[in-house]
Amino acid sequence: QVQLVESGGGLVQAGGSLRLSCAASGRTFSTYGMGWFRQAPGKERECVAAISWSGGITTYADDVLGRFTISRDNAKNTVYLQMNSLKPEDTAVYYCAAAKIMVAGMDKSEYDYWGQGTQVTVSS
Numbered sequence: 001q002v003q004l005v006e007s008g009g010g011l012v013q014a015g016g017s018l019r020l021s022c023a024a025s026g027r028t029f030s031t032y033g034m035g036w037f038r039q040a041p042g043k044e045r046e047c048v049a050a051i052s053w054s055g056g057i058t059t060y061a062d063d064v065l066g067r068f069t070i071s072r073d074n075a076k077n078t079v080y081l082q083m084n085s086l087k088p089e090d091t092a093v094y095y096c097a098a099a100k101i102m103v104a105g106m107d108k109s110e111y112d113y114w115g116q117g118t119q120v121t122v123s124s
Contacts, residue, residue, distance in 0.1 A: 002026045002113040004096045009118030012086055016122070020081040022096030022115060030074040033104030035111060036081045038092035038120075045095070047106035049081060057103055064090075086122045093117040 008020040020036065031053050039045040049070035050059045058070055069082040079096060097111035104110045 002029070002032070002098050004098060004113055004115035006094065006096050006115045006118040009094060009120045011121045011123065014086060014088055014122055014124050016086050017082070017084045018086065018120060020083070020094055020096075020118060020120075022079045022081075024077045024079070024096075024098060026077075029077045029098070031102060033099040033101055033110070034070075034072060034079045035097045035099070035104060035106070035108075036068075036070060036079075037095045037097055037108060038090075039095070039117075040092040043092075045108055047108065048094075050104055050106055051079065052104075053102040059106060061106065083120070086120075088122045088124045090120060091122050092120060094120050 003025040005023045035050040048061045048064050051070045055072050067085045072079040095117045096115040098113040099111045
């Protein structure tokens with residue numbers, strides 16, 4: 001079992017930056033693919049970024065490419081999402097997720113464990 005705890009959300013003005021962190025419990029973190037998802041009110045949960053077990057493979061949604069960066073530190077059991085040039089349409093609850101495979105993609109069905117989410121609000 002893996003427990004995931006997100007932090008770093010908050011209120012920021014358009015154009016600003018936030019860095020989300022996701023701390024994972026368990027000894028197998030370094031073997032899991034990880035992803036960051038978001039869900040806005042009335043919308044489906046969507047993947048914004050995914051990273052392989054080693055960090056060597058990263059994938060991004062088109063609308064965050066060039067603005068968001070996913071990274072991980074396996075020694076700290078933590079995955080990060082650096083968000084720059086934030087837009088009001090980035091407003092959502094952001095979730096961290098872990099997949100019991102080394103390389104996971106953008107499909108939420110690939111993920112086995114989920115955090116509780118952290119709110120990101122971008123004002124215009």
